[in-house]
Amino acid sequence: MSLLSLALSLVFLLLSFLAPNTLTAFLGLGALGVAAFARLEPRVRTLNLALLTLAFTLFLRSSGNTLGLIGLVGILVALTTLPRIPRGIRVALGLAILLLSVPIAGFANTFIFELGIQIGIFAAMSLGLNVVVGMAGLLDLGYAAFFAVGAYTWAIFGSPQAGKFLQGNFPLPGEYMYLFMLIAVVTTAITGLLIGLPALRLRGDYLAIVTLGLGEVVRILANNLDHPINITNGPQGITPVGRPPIDWFRSLMGALGVRLDETTDYQLFFYLLVLVMIGLVVLANVNLANSRFGRAWVAIREDEIAAQAMGIPLLPTKLIAFMTGAAFSGVMGVIYGAQRTFVSPESFTLLASITILAMVILGGMGSIPGAILGAAALTILNLDILKTFSEFVRTSLPWIPSQVDPAKYERLVFGLILILMMIYRPQGLIPEARHRAELEEEA
Amino acid sequence: MKVLEVQGVTKRFGGLVAVNQVSLEVNEGEIFSVIGPNGAGKTTFFNLLTGIYTPDEGRILFLGQDITGSTPDKAAKLGIGRTFQNIRLFGAMTVLENILVGRHIHTRVPYLHALLRTPLARKEERKALEEALSLLEYVGLLHRKDELARNLPYGEQRKLEIARALALKPKLLLLDEPAAGMNPKETEALQEFILKIRSERGLTILLIEHDMRLVMRISDRIAVLDYGSKIAEGKPEEVRKNPRVIEAYLGRGAAGGAA
Ligand SMILES: Nc1ncnc2c1ncn2[C@@H]1O[C@H](COP(=O)(O)OP(=O)(O)OP(=O)(O)O)[C@@H](O)[C@H]1O
Numbered sequence A: 001m002s003l004l005s006l007a008l009s010l011v012f013l014l015l016s017f018l019a020p021n022t023l024t025a026f027l028g029l030g031a032l033g034v035a036a037f038a039r040l041e042p043r044v045r046t047l048n049l050a051l052l053t054l055a056f057t058l059f060l061r062s063s064g065n066t067l068g069l070i071g072l073v074g075i076l077v078a079l080t081t082l083p084r085i086p087r088g089i090r091v092a093l094g095l096a097i098l099l100l101s102v103p104i105a106g107f108a109n110t111f112i113f114e115l116g117i118q119i120g121i122f123a124a125m126s127l128g129l130n131v132v133v134g135m136a137g138l139l140d141l142g143y144a145a146f147f148a149v150g151a152y153t154w155a156i157f158g159s160p161q162a163g164k165f166l167q168g169n170f171p172l173p174g175e176y177m178y179l180f181m182l183i184a185v186v187t188t189a190i191t192g193l194l195i196g197l198p199a200l201r202l203r204g205d206y207l208a209i210v211t212l213g214l215g216e217v218v219r220i221l222a223n224n225l226d227h228p229i230n231i232t233n234g235p236q237g238i239t240p241v242g243r244p245p246i247d248w249f250r251s252l253m254g255a256l257g258v259r260l261d262e263t264t265d266y267q268l269f270f271y272l273l274v275l276v277m278i279g280l281v282v283l284a285n286v287n288l289a290n291s292r293f294g295r296a297w298v299a300i301r302e303d304e305i306a307a308q309a310m311g312i313p314l315l316p317t318k319l320i321a322f323m324t325g326a327a328f329s330g331v332m333g334v335i336y337g338a339q340r341t342f343v344s345p346e347s348f349t350l351l352a353s354i355t356i357l358a359m360v361i362l363g364g365m366g367s368i369p370g371a372i373l374g375a376a377a378l379t380i381l382n383l384d385i386l387k388t389f390s391e392f393v394r395t396s397l398p399w400i401p402s403q404v405d406p407a408k409y410e411r412l413v414f415g416l417i418l419i420l421m422m423i424y425r426p427q428g429l430i431p432e433a434r435h436r437a438e439l440e441e442e443a
Numbered sequence B: 001m002k003v004l005e006v007q008g009v010t011k012r013f014g015g016l017v018a019v020n021q022v023s024l025e026v027n028e029g030e031i032f033s034v035i036g037p038n039g040a041g042k043t044t045f046f047n048l049l050t051g052i053y054t055p056d057e058g059r060i061l062f063l064g065q066d067i068t069g070s071t072p073d074k075a076a077k078l079g080i081g082r083t084f085q086n087i088r089l090f091g092a093m094t095v096l097e098n099i100l101v102g103r104h105i106h107t108r109v110p111y112l113h114a115l116l117r118t119p120l121a122r123k124e125e126r127k128a129l130e131e132a133l134s135l136l137e138y139v140g141l142l143h144r145k146d147e148l149a150r151n152l153p154y155g156e157q158r159k160l161e162i163a164r165a166l167a168l169k170p171k172l173l174l175l176d177e178p179a180a181g182m183n184p185k186e187t188e189a190l191q192e193f194i195l196k197i198r199s200e201r202g203l204t205i206l207l208i209e210h211d212m213r214l215v216m217r218i219s220d221r222i223a224v225l226d227y228g229s230k231i232a233e234g235k236p237e238e239v240r241k242n243p244r245v246i247e248a249y250l251g252r253g254a255a256g257g258a259a
């Protein structure tokens, strides 16, 4: 088994040089599957993962094929979840993938940067929602509202928009984006308080419906606050939203020997910024989970009456969870707006809320690696796989009528995947450690 | 000293008077039992004391302080710990985590400290962990610390629920049918355990229990509820001989084969 697995990886490595095409990518994914799931000696497995990292990186560099990115995400998941891989190697390989492989791939195909940034933004948000839904068990269907508030907080002041209703010199210089990331923490936490105060008095389904409604209220406000005073510029959205100047970043990268051009400079910058944010958000998540707050949230999720009998006040504790989740989302909203230089109400629909919720559920409620994997899987599915697949259908199978073009059924496929997950793996892809213990006992 | 003073407390559910003009006083260090037939209002009475329900009439004083209509978390903070008739553990949390939640109010870490895991947060967490472990050792559940609460056998779940209430460091502990579902040997052990925590932890204990052997052995005083009203109160031997109690409860209880 060990030999076969290593051989597969080596063949993939070789083919990455010789024929970096879609077929090769599937071979690579197969090799990854074997490396991850076959009964291998830990050392062989580790070596295998290292080989595959190298192979996928080379593959991406020469082809820019996004399937390679899926391979890298898969390796990351394997590194975080498989047992008995030396800690140093987990960290080293993980960092190599995030800091070397993905940027290398990004230079070959800038869409990969785009994907990486989107995955990162959604991963950070699903980590925020994970606090609310996963830990505290509060079903929030209006989570995108906080994303919107964060995005607009910067978009309004980082563009000429603020000049339409305020005296002063707008747009604010791009550096202010960093300050506005902090301000967005405050504005979204306050929004969380305002929405949470009435909503969190309700339970279960009622909470879900009210957050759904209030979330829509925020989007509709964004849509309509272009008169009598033009604050949000209505449905047209706001553009251009300022980005921070990155001369320092260019010279830093120049010193490191990385040559950047007009498009890749900001993409690499935002990619790395998003990575830093995920790092911070994960740290905050872990810290909270292992504190009195995290335990109180889980206790409330498990049994509200018993939690109260332990001296945990329901409403304030739930509000803190809600505001924490909101703040995570708000910061990412600022980055989202700046990165795209465009913010409009369309990005913050109910569907966005549900997508983020689906990421949390798909990954495994309450699980931190799960939330990240869920975000990666659904973002890649949405932005890449379905589109690629329909491209394939259109070119290779032209006899299939255009009415059944897979891209048109994006939501359907999405829903099917969720239904299948709920049937066959209701605890998510990477269950929370607690649930994992349960499953192992059952097995 | 009076730990608890209940003055003419009434609770109605629609037309049903679940607790009717009940008054009683519990002294420091007492084990005070509340007995009575099914549906007599015992659990409702506990829920009034812990703020789950607000009395329609009457007052409740805890350590001289009026707590009528306070919320359950406030009652817990003031020092009233409790267990539930149908065990309410945090099933998906480990035994250790259950205890840690139990001492929530004693883990004083402000939000930003928890978020950043500052030295203060670390110190408090370490203290919490040490105390929780020593409490688990005290009740004899240390070997189970990493198991999920819902996977413990029934008797240990009961014990964990008491331990979790003890983590609160309460002055008054309310136990709602702790011996339910236990065999005589387990009940015996429970009796020892209750006596032990009373003397070693300076507790006052209010006990609801159907097991009359346990009640008669362990109680300093007993109150009897029937259809929400208190029909008798006194020392075990007084209550045992009270004709109204025999009529309303003990006679029937024996005939019904209460364990
Ligand atoms: N939330 C409620 N709503 C309506 N009726 C209730 C409620 N809680 C209790 N009751 C009723 O009040 C009465 C007293 O119930 P309670 O649970 O206090 O009895 P109990 O003495 O604890 O009985 P048991 O020995 O069976 O536990 C019962 O008739 C019960 O049906």
Ligand SMILES: [Mg+2]
Binding pocket: B042, B043, B044, B085
């Ligand atoms: Mg009862």
